[in-house]
Amino acid sequence: MNSATNVGGRRGKRMISLLFSAGCLMATMLCLMMLLVLLWSVISEGAAWLNWDFLNNFLSRHPEKAGIKSALAGSLWLTAFTALFSLPLGIGAAVYLEEYAANSWWRKMIQLNISNLAGVPSIVYGILGLGLFVQTFALGRSVISGALTLSLVVLPIIILTTQEALRGVPDSIRHASYALGATRWQTVYCQVLPASLPGIMTGVILALSRAVGEAAPLVAVGALTWVTFVPSSPMDQFTSLPIQIFNWSARPRPEFHQIAGAAIMVLLLVLISMNTIAVFVRYKYGKRIRW
Amino acid sequence: MSAKTIDIPDSTSVKPEPLTGDQVMDVGDQTIEIDDPTFTQAPVVDRPNTVGASENTVTRIRTRDLSVFYGEVQALKNISLSVPQHRVTALIGPSGCGKSTFLRCLNRMNDMVDGVRIAGNVWLDDQDVYDTGTDVVELRKRVGMVFQKSNPFPKSIFDNVAYGPRLSGIRNRSELHQIVEHSLKRSALWNEVKERLSDSALQLSGGQQQRLCIARALATDPEILLMDEPASALDPASTARIENLIFELRDRYTIVIVTHNMQQAARVSDRTAFFYEGRMIEDGPTKQLFTTPAEKQTEDYITGRFG
Numbered sequence: 001m002n003s004a005t006n007v008g009g010r011r012g013k014r015m016i017s018l019l020f021s022a023g024c025l026m027a028t029m030l031c032l033m034m035l036l037v038l039l040w041s042v043i044s045e046g047a048a049w050l051n052w053d054f055l056n057n058f059l060s061r062h063p064e065k066a067g068i069k070s071a072l073a074g075s076l077w078l079t080a081f082t083a084l085f086s087l088p089l090g091i092g093a094a095v096y097l098e099e100y101a102a103n104s105w106w107r108k109m110i111q112l113n114i115s116n117l118a119g120v121p122s123i124v125y126g127i128l129g130l131g132l133f134v135q136t137f138a139l140g141r142s143v144i145s146g147a148l149t150l151s152l153v154v155l156p157i158i159i160l161t162t163q164e165a166l167r168g169v170p171d172s173i174r175h176a177s178y179a180l181g182a183t184r185w186q187t188v189y190c191q192v193l194p195a196s197l198p199g200i201m202t203g204v205i206l207a208l209s210r211a212v213g214e215a216a217p218l219v220a221v222g223a224l225t226w227v228t229f230v231p232s233s234p235m236d237q238f239t240s241l242p243i244q245i246f247n248w249s250a251r252p253r254p255e256f257h258q259i260a261g262a263a264i265m266v267l268l269l270v271l272i273s274m275n276t277i278a279v280f281v282r283y284k285y286g287k288r289i290r291w
Numbered sequence: 292m293s294a295k296t297i298d299i300p301d302s303t304s305v306k307p308e309p310l311t312g313d314q315v316m317d318v319g320d321q322t323i324e325i326d327d328p329t330f331t332q333a334p335v336v337d338r339p340n341t342v343g344a345s346e347n348t349v350t351r352i353r354t355r356d357l358s359v360f361y362g363e364v365q366a367l368k369n370i371s372l373s374v375p376q377h378r379v380t381a382l383i384g385p386s387g388c389g390k391s392t393f394l395r396c397l398n399r400m401n402d403m404v405d406g407v408r409i410a411g412n413v414w415l416d417d418q419d420v421y422d423t424g425t426d427v428v429e430l431r432k433r434v435g436m437v438f439q440k441s442n443p444f445p446k447s448i449f450d451n452v453a454y455g456p457r458l459s460g461i462r463n464r465s466e467l468h469q470i471v472e473h474s475l476k477r478s479a480l481w482n483e484v485k486e487r488l489s490d491s492a493l494q495l496s497g498g499q500q501q502r503l504c505i506a507r508a509l510a511t512d513p514e515i516l517l518m519d520e521p522a523s524a525l526d527p528a529s530t531a532r533i534e535n536l537i538f539e540l541r542d543r544y545t546i547v548i549v550t551h552n553m554q555q556a557a558r559v560s561d562r563t564a565f566f567y568e569g570r571m572i573e574d575g576p577t578k579q580l581f582t583t584p585a586e587k588q589t590e591d592y593i594t595g596r597f598g
Contacts, residue, residue, distance in 0.1 A: 103405050172442035176504070179400060180455040180511055181432035190454070195445055 042268075046261025054262055058228040063255035066248075068263050073230040074143070074223075074238035075212055075270075081147030081234060082154065082211045087204060089151070090158030097159070098166040099188050118156035125152045126220025134221055141222040144234045149217045154207040161203025165196040198285035205278040209271050215242035241267045348375040351515060351545045352397055357411035359392050359401060366392045368569045369411065374515075379537060379546045381560030381577065383553055385592070388566040390549045391439075394517050396420075397547065398434040399427050415515070432459070435513035439520040441500035443492035443507075448475075448484050451492045451503055455511035470510050478506035479536050498529025505536065509544075516540065518548040522555065534559050553593055557581050565589045 049063075057067025093114075101107040129149030139145045169192050177187040193200075218240055227239040241263060248260035352374035359367040367389045374380050382390040395401045396413055399420060413420040420430060432455070443451050452471040461467055471488070475481040480502040484495070492503055501521060508516060518537070522530040537546060537559045550556050556563050557577060564574035565588075573586045584590045591597055 170442075172438065172440060173444060175400065175403075175438065176442045176444065176507075177454070178403065179398065179431055179436040179438075180458060180507065181428045182454075182458050183428055186458055190458075191444055 042261045042264045044261075045258045046263070046265050049259050049262040050265055054259070055266070059226060063253065063259050066256075066259055068241065068244055068266060070227045070230055071239050071241045071244035071263070072266070074227065075240040077143045077231050077234070077238060078147050078150060078218075078240055079208055079212055081143060082150040083204075083208055085148060086151040086154050086158055086207070086211075090155050090204075090207075091162050091200060093155075094159045094162035094166060095188060095193075098163050099184065099192065114156050114159050118160055121216075122153050122214055123216040123220060125149055126217030128152065129217060129221045140235065141224065141237055142235045143231050143238045145221050146218050146223055146238060146240070147234075149221050150211040150214060153214060153217055154211050157207040157210065158204055161207065162196075162200050165199025165203060166192060168199055169195045198281055201285075202278045202282045205274055205281070209274040209278075212270060212274070213242055213267065215240075215246050218243055219246070241270075348378060350374065351376045351416060352547070353414045354393075354396070355412045357393070357396060357413060358409070359389070359396060360408040360410075361404065362406045366569055367396070370571045372564055372571060372574060374545060374547055375562065376545050377541060377543075378561040379541050379548060379559050381556035381563045382547065382549045382566060383551065383556045383563060383592075384566035385597070386551065389569040390566045391519050393566065394519055394547060394549050397515070397517055398431050398436055399425075400431075400436065402427070432511045433513055434515040434517060435508035435511060436517045437501070437504050437508050437519065437521045440524055441497060441504050443495070443500050443503055445491065445493055447489045448492050448495070448503060449488040452506050452510045455507060459511070471506075474506040474510040475503075477509050477540070478502045479532065479539075480506055496529075498525050498532060501525060501529070501533060502536065505533075505540075509540075514545060516544045516546045518546065520549050520551065523551070530555070553581075565592060567592070 054067050055072065056069055057065060058069050060066040097107060097111065101110075126149060129145060129152065133139045133145040133148045134141060139148070173191050173195060174187055177191045182190070223239055223243050224237050227237060229236075231238045245260050245263045245267065248256045248263065251257075350373045353372070355371045357367060357370040357372075358365060370389075370393055372393075382393060384390050392401065396409060397415075397420070401407050401409065409421060415430065415434065418425065418430075444454065446454075449468075449471055452474050453467045456467055456470050461470070472481060472485075475484060480499060483499060484490075484503075492500065495503060501524075505516075505521070521537075522533045525533065534555065537548065540546060541561075548556075548560065560577045562574065563577040563580045565572045565580065565584075565586075567588055573580060573584060573589045575585075580589065581593055584593060
């Protein structure tokens with residue numbers, strides 16, 4: 001009698017285990033399926049429109065003549081300036097927090113706030129950018145305003161990933177450097193930063209790819225959607241790929257939905273290549289260093 | 292001879308007393324004449340436990356009542372110890388006895404620990420190491436350090452050794468090369484790596500990495516070399532090489548080595564200090580400490596009754 005319940009219990013446990021793993025597999029498959037459906041719907045609509053003219057034409061009221069030249073150029077300008085603003089600030093802040101700041105309540109408070117900022121919805125940064133850069137600093141609806149706003153969005157990410165990379169450098173390296181008479185600056189510049197560069201690079205590329213894909217903060221800042229020129233200075237008005245996609249997909253004519261699909265393909269291609277570079281950097285340089 | 296009973300001539304004066312000119316110090320079988328009248332030196336404690344006058348030598352490092360606190364925990368309790376020039380001084384004792392903490396006070400590496408507090412005095416020659424005016428960077432160039440676990444930089448062999456000289460502003464390629472070759476020869480690594488100086492230091496074996504770290508420390512031309520269990524992570528063959536190396540380096544450098552291996556202390560050191568629970572129980576010539584220890588605790592430790 002006793003042994004019979006035991007066997008029953010064991011069988012029950014095995015069933016639960018089986019069900020659980022099946023459930024996990026289903027969840028994975030569901031995610032994968034949704035991704036595939038999304039990709040399929042985008043490609044089936046957009047692929048026919050994707051050609052050199054599409055990349056090289058400006059906007060047009062006629063879908064067959066419309067292109068993403070200004071949006072692509074705007075995205076490039078934005079990314080370049082976002083990198084320019086956010087890299088020195090983000091890496092500098094991370095170096096300060098990891099290498100200089102004493103472990104005080106002050107540091108802990110900053111740290112907590114940065115972690116919280118990474119979770120703030122990007123539209124909130126957009127509103128801040130509108131008030132601060134566009135209006136208060138009177139930078140207008142320019143590339144600069146957009147890039148500064150996007151910098152706000154990605155700064156917490158860059159700071160956190162850079163900190164992670166710096167923490168990956170063992171203290172024994174710092175001690176060895178100090179013991180040879182290096183100052184803190186020399187230790188950071190000659191040892192810690194080079195050793196953590198692969199990790200920093202990976203984080204930076206992923207953060208910038210987030211910036212490339214953001215639409216909401218730029219809408220708030222007031223990126224135009226009808227730009228038929230390539231920005232020639234940081235003070236020019238601009239549009240970007242996500243905004244162009246948003247604009248086209250909101251139109252009633254189905255052809256515009258199709259060219260939106262083509263633009264999504266371009267955007268995904270850009271993002272995938274950036275992620276590939278990040279993976280490559282981590283793989284190639286990360287492997288050389290074994291602590 | 293207990294540390295507690297060492298008689299310090301003038302306990303109120305912490306200022307180094309100048310030596311009179313034309314002093315002659317007996318250093319083994321050679322004599323050093325100091326005829327520089329400006330030469331000053333930290334007060335040297337007269338040690339009755341020093342065997343014979345031939346063991347007398349210039350004291351390079353001297354601590355008095357050195358205490359270290361990590362927060363509320365006192366890791367070192369009133370250590371007074373003198374380190375003689377061109378000798379190997381070994382610090383032995385069980386894990387956590389404070390010997391590494393003591394070593395790291397000598398080049399102020401403990402400064403980097405959060406919440407550390409240091410009381411008492413450390414002199415390097417006539418310089419107060421913990422004086423606010425002391426240039427820590429300069430101090431660490433004079434007092435080199437080798438760590439327990441080999442910690443080469445993830446750079447080439449050449450760049451590892453050249454790091455210290457480069458920090459001092461040496462940029463000339465041939466001069467750097469000369470220093471690197473010289474340092475690697477002294478650490479007995481040159482013949483193994485001379486063909487591959489641009490290879491990554493991380494490709495070297497554990498023993499080679501540790502000798503590379505010694506070469507790196509020698510490249511800044513230090514006077515004192517602190518070694519924190521330099522062979523504890525190595526196999527017996529590599530350990531023997533490091534010990535031979537220490538023996539050779541003794542002629543040029545003043546060495547302080549922390550080890551929990553008593554045989555190693557007996558093999559390589561001239562003087563040994565025994566630490567236990569943050570106190571220095573006893574110090575003296577190595578042979579004497581191992582054969583006729585004055586304190587019961589020392590005897591128990593070296594005969595393997597605890598630790």
